[in-house]
Amino acid sequence: MKIILTLYCAIVLTTFIEINQVHSLNILGVFPFPGKSHFFVFETYLKALSKKGHNMTVISYFPQNQPIENYHDISLAEKLKDIEGEFPDENSFWNILKVASSLVELGTKNCKTLLENKNVQNLWKTKSKFDVVVTEQFNSDCSLGLAHALNAPVVGLTTHALMPWHFSRFGVPFNPSYVSFMYLNGGTKPTLYQRLKSVIISAYLRLIYKYLGQRVEQNTLAQYFDDIPPLEELGRNIKFQLLYTNFVHFGSNIFPPNVIEVGGYHVASPKQLPDELRKFIEASQHGVIYISFGSMLRAASMSRNQLETILSTLSELPQRVIWKWEEDSIPGNPKNIYISNWLPQNDILAHPNVIAFYSHSGLLGTTEALYHGVPVLAMPIFGDQPSNAAAIEESGLGVQIDLKELTKENLLKKFRTILDPRFQANVKLLSQAWRDRPTSAMESAVHWTEFAARYQNFTFRSAAADVPFYQYLCLDIFCILLGIPAAIICIILTCLLNYKIKSKKKSKKE
Incomplete structure (x- = not known):
């Protein structure tokens, strides 16, 4: 009986250890934006992952003051330039364009800072293995290139709604008639002027992000790696985008299943006031x-x-x-x-x-x-x-x-x-x-991060992200629907014209 009991305990213990080993992940966090208010949100999520037993390696400008179990910093703090409070106090049209350009330029500088770091370089030089990379989706895609070099799937994070250059990446429709635009206060019921502004500003932002941001970062990555695909393509391959919003606050939107609202996970239980x-x-x-x-x-x-x-x-x-x-x-x-x-x-x-x-x-x-x-x-x-x-x-x-x-x-x-x-x-x-949610925001964020690591070979992006622009707007269908009747009308008019000309010639001969 003792032998049977001992064997049973050994089997249970072995199973427990194996389960923990299966669920304990190596996770790399990459946060190349030096904004403290942004990292304040991500920090609670990263600590929750480490508390669950996952091995966290976190690249950021804000290392922990005290050691945390399962949490390892790669600090960029020596390059930190505080950008909090450096924004204008007027939300004018020109200020939006100017600040957006500065943000994109800052993203390219942060890319260089990230890849120049010796500890970051050691990650790919030592062929470190990560089950998943979690990274901020804000003003740079450089971290997507790093994740590709490390052969790890990506989960994107935000502390805000989608940036203008992220809508097409995830196949999310951006219709200025009812979709709230980040930089304007028209909400889901904008005026004609606000809709016009959102179209112009959105187009401008997407252009500068592509040509002044991604193109520069692609060249920076090429200095370290030989085979980095286009960054926009890597962006479309992001497994899940964890969006820091909630429909109760921002209203309903048309998000594909891999864009998941997890707004609120940073809110902590209140402490006693002084x-x-x-x-x-x-x-x-x-x-x-x-x-x-x-x-x-x-x-x-x-x-x-x-x-x-x-x-x-x-x-x-x-x-x-x-x-x-x-x-x-x-x-x-x-x-x-x-x-x-x-x-x-x-x-x-x-x-x-x-x-x-x-x-x-x-x-x-x-x-x-x-x-x-x-x-x-x-x-x-x-x-x-x-x-x-x-x-x-x-x-x-x-x-x-x-x-x-x-x-x-x-x-x-x-x-x-x-x-x-x-x-x-x-x-x-x-x-x-x-x-009132089926699971808390934090539980949801952690679950989908683990899910992305468990099913690395699966693609969850919306088909809308891969459809050519002309097909997305059904321009080819409109051309057919309008073109065929137009062609028929042209043929009929031509026939009538020819008939009329022949009739005139015939009458003249008579």
Whole structure:
């Protein structure tokens, strides 16, 4: 009996070890964009993979301060140039074109930094084996070339909606009549002018990405590898694109099965607030308004008129205010305003006494507000913020105001809208719907990453990604449908004309 029991235990133990070995993957993370707010999101996902037992090798500008089990950094930090806050405070047509060009150029520089790194070079020189590569899909495709050289499938990640140059890659339709455009605030119901702008800007962005981005990176990769296919082709071979959105916020879209919405996985369980901050919040009889404009708009650098408008508006509201403020004091030092240059945003928004969020509508803060059911007054500045703000208003999470239209009357009206109890109740219901999923955002992101590694030989992309442009728009069919009747009409007209000419000649002879 003891022998049988021992054998049974040995079999169970061996099976357990084998299962763990099968499910423990070697994963390479490649994050060549030096944006801290971007990596902040990815970091939670990477740590979740390492916690599950996967062996993580992560190339980034932001290595861990403390060692983490199964997590190994390849640091690019010595080349880090902080780009946070380097964007314009006006979302004009020309600023969009200029910044987009700068982003593409930055992507080509980051490509060189990535491939010049000796530790990165050791990956292919030592023929390191990876089951899957997870990489950001933003302003560069260089990491796709590296993944190809390492013979590993790719899972793409974003901290935002799809970039303009990614729609065709995944076979996602981009129709400016109803598809939200990242850089504009028209949402899914744009005006004629906004549709015209989105067509022009989108075409421009796709052109510069192809000729000023991919072409340069292709040449950079050719300095290290002999057989890298066109980067756009590698882009179409991405197994899954994990998109940091959710249909409850952004509305329904036509995504193929390999484009999966996982928005919200960075939102952590709230921690206890510092005593001083907690007491300030809990002592407010009418609730608290939280204000933060992120790194895009430094509150202390706002114009005097803008600042006075906001302060004058807040003085007429009964709520206390917590404001992410970069200086030691605020004009007038109002007693109902708590200021700090750093605040635990997620923990603040989680407090039930925080009832409104005045924000630049960055997607991370917006996601946290949606998770905790806090209405948002969105004042977008640049980048994806206009489309985020449009989605905030369309979904019912909040309202938006343009920085150019910032007056006391407008701002007071917007605040009173989101502070209305009926509006607050609707946002709580929206939050409940957003969190009501069959699996959590993190579980979904981890599952599809593992799935891509398990089924490397399968292609999951939409057929729309491979269809020629003229077929995609059915131009050949239209040519046939219009051409055949046109040809018949031409033949009939020609016959009639010939008949008429012959008739005239015959009548003249008679």
